[in-house]
Amino acid sequence: MSQAMSLNRHPSGISHTTAMVRKATPADVSEIVAIHEKAFSNFFATRLGPAFLRKYYRLVLSYNAGIMLVSEGRDAGVSGFVCGFMDPVTFYRLMWHGKLGFALPVISALLRRPSLIHRVVSAIQRIQTPLEWPARTCELSSIAVEPEASHNGLGNALIRAFLACARSMNARRVYLTTDADGNEDVNEFYRGVGFQHTRRFLQRESRWMNEYVINDLEADRFCGTKVSSGHAEGECGDSSTEFSTRHARRWVC
């Protein structure tokens, strides 16, 4: 390893000079869940517990139109992930059909925290009546990096890889929602990547959300270079790409 790389090594042991974005595998799920718990410590899904999160991320991995990518340093573990899926209505239907698998973690969370019941009911309503989007729409459902690895370009690298993968799966648009208030950093992060703010809405009492969309995903500017045409449609992330996190511009999907 070059001296320059050693000098840039973060005390956490995660190399921020280079990292790899690759398709996640089932073996990554526990690290993904650990990052999720740290990055979203007070969020509803986290309060449902690690067993719920494991089920959720395994479901995305098993969904044939799911996109789960992880970043990892040369000699460190997973440092970040991004997760989403094409055809969100089908994904949420799948989640609903698999409700028995989620029941145990949800019931045990409710036994620990009965006050979560209202949130569970409203989440069930959202799963049962997801937003209708035109065909070829992809939802980016979560993205997070190790807190100690943030501000090094990993999030940017992950999201651009996600967009390239969505495009390789024939997506025309990608949407996401994030908290509108007290969350300016993250809103700025999405705007910086090229997402357009489309609406502000009330998800539940006093929780305002922003919706962001990239509508013209076919435009090359969102992927830096064209996704390798040597890979069949849908083979997103079968290859991994090493990149310098500050200059990440090429992806292989």
Ligand SMILES: CC(C)(COP(=O)(O)OP(=O)(O)OC[C@H]1O[C@@H](n2cnc3c(N)ncnc32)[C@H](O)[C@@H]1OP(=O)(O)O)[C@@H](O)C(=O)NCCC(=O)NCCS
């Ligand atoms: C959002 C998140 C994924 C960004 O990852 P990251 O690796 O820190 O982001 P990057 O280093 O690639 O930053 C990219 C750009 O986003 C913007 N940005 C990111 N964090 C920012 C902050 N705290 N303040 C201001 N701008 C910020 C900047 O424009 C930055 O570019 P710059 O570093 O050249 O100034 C990460 O902060 C995170 O995991 N947050 C907690 C989980 C979360 O809220 N996820 C999103 C909701 S689903």
